[in-house]
């Protein structure tokens with residue numbers, strides 16, 4: 150049901166197979182190490198956007214220390230980032246027919262991010278949607294993750310031991326670019 154990042158990375162060629170264009174949006178209320186905004190993929194037909202709060206890792210664990218209200222705010226920033234992309238408010242984001250979303254679900258702000266993921270599926274029934282979750286409080290997160298997967302809100306639910314997911318999100322982003330054929 151839940152898979153490891155390396156297993157997800159191994160599936161990327163299968164996910165992108167037969168697609169000549171893809172727009173990928175990676176979103177986190179933490180950082181995505183080294184990436185913020187439009188990513189220069191150097192690949193034809195592949196657009197990648199990092200809708201993260203910060204570029205560098207220095208705030209990567211902030212979420213686990215913040216108050217619930219701060220976390221709700223951060224989760225909503227993450228949501229707004231994605232909405233702005235989809236509404237064309239970031240003109241540098243090229244929206245192709247095939248959409249791919251990678252959403253980080255941390256322990257704090259978990260339910261907000263989960264609801265956001267569900268609403269994304271309602272809006273984009275054909276998109277590929279995956280979530281990355283750290284394993285803090287996994288027992289509490291598990292029923293929600295199971296629900297997301299079971300009801301098709303996500304195509305994959307990935308679990309990492311890396312809290313904050315900053316480097317793991319970047320690793321998956323890089324693997325997608327690497328796997329893109331041209």
Ligand SMILES: [Zn+2]
Pocket residue numbers: 213255256283284285311312313
């Ligand atoms: Zn964590």
